[in-house]
Amino acid sequence: MSERATGPGKSGAILDIFTRHVAEKGYDGTSFSGVASELGISQGLIVHHYGTKARLLEALHVSYMQRRIGEARRIVSEFPTPTEQLAGLLHAAMLYQVHDRHRTVAFQREVARLAQEDENSEGRKLRRSYIGILHGVVDAGVASGEFRAVDTSIRSLLIFGAAQWAWTWFEPEGRRSAAQVGAELVDLTLGSLLVNRRSLPRLTDPDGSLVAAVLEIITAPAGSPEQCESPASLRDLEKDG
Structure with missing residues (x-):
């Protein structure tokens, strides 16, 4: 998969999409796969920046x-x-x-x-x-x-x-x-x-x-x-x- 969100703002883009998903579907309904799919990146890149979903919520x-x-x-x-x-x-x-x-x-x-x-x-x-x-x-x-x-x-x-x-x-x-x-x-x-x-x-x-x-x-x-x-x-x- 192409790592499109690899520029200086990649961690910010991940947090922005995660935030919108939580707003629309709640924390339990939000997944790394959904965020990664929308950004065109691997789930591993999200893990690299934030580690866990709980840490993304904390951010x-x-x-x-x-x-x-x-x-x-x-x-x-x-x-x-x-x-x-x-x-x-x-x-x-x-x-x-x-x-x-x-x-x-x-x-x-x-x-x-x-x-x-x-x-x-x-x-x-x-x-x-x-x-x-x-x-x-x-x-x-x-x-x-x-x-x-x-x-x-x-x-x-x-x-x-x-x-x-x-x-x-x-x-x-x-x-x-x-x-x-x-x-x-x-x-x-x-x-x-x-x-x-x-x-x-x-x-x-x-x-x-x-x-x-x-x-x-x-x-x-x-x-x-x-x-x-x-x-x-x-x-x-x-x-x-």
């Missing part, structure tokens, strides 16, 4: 969470208040269903399997780091008086957990867009936290500047200059605020 898990953590940190660093930071993170959680769908569905449909990894695995550490970002935002909101006093650990886990089931019911071509569903998630979550709810209409507007700013962040290519400066829509948001 998917790690690469996905690294990207999400980078974006979450950027949202937290660039949005001025805990309220806007949490709104941004919540909108992003739904927008991933469209703007990084294969990787998001592959991660979410196997999240229960991933939760069985060793406590010190890289993937488990990254998930704890992401939840820690949520925890920090909720803590900051309580400390600033923007949010009611709540059990921030439980709230953070509930927010993360709720987002992981969206793949089971959200339809990209359905009646409601990802931005519209994200608006409902923001309204549900912040509506139960905010001491003063006057900002909710602006935060939940699917066509507003906050959603536009989040979109700029999550669609910027990894390592691009855009990741290092505030999006134009975020600057507009800061002016409006």
Whole structure:
């Protein structure tokens, strides 16, 4: 068999096809033979790069969470208040269903399997780091008086957990867009936290500047200059605020 995927990006191509197969068929329904056949390579080349299917899933898990953590940190660093930071993170959680769908569905449909990894695995550490970002935002909101006093650990886990089931019911071509569903998630979550709810209409507007700013962040290519400066829509948001 011709080893077509033998260039510098061969391991990335393997991971990309594996990810799409997991998104479409689940981990148990995905095989090295199917990935190899689509790429026109031998199964041995996949083994050479990743060893086992479990290690490929781990690579998917790690690469996905690294990207999400980078974006979450950027949202937290660039949005001025805990309220806007949490709104941004919540909108992003739904927008991933469209703007990084294969990787998001592959991660979410196997999240229960991933939760069985060793406590010190890289993937488990990254998930704890992401939840820690949520925890920090909720803590900051309580400390600033923007949010009611709540059990921030439980709230953070509930927010993360709720987002992981969206793949089971959200339809990209359905009646409601990802931005519209994200608006409902923001309204549900912040509506139960905010001491003063006057900002909710602006935060939940699917066509507003906050959603536009989040979109700029999550669609910027990894390592691009855009990741290092505030999006134009975020600057507009800061002016409006």
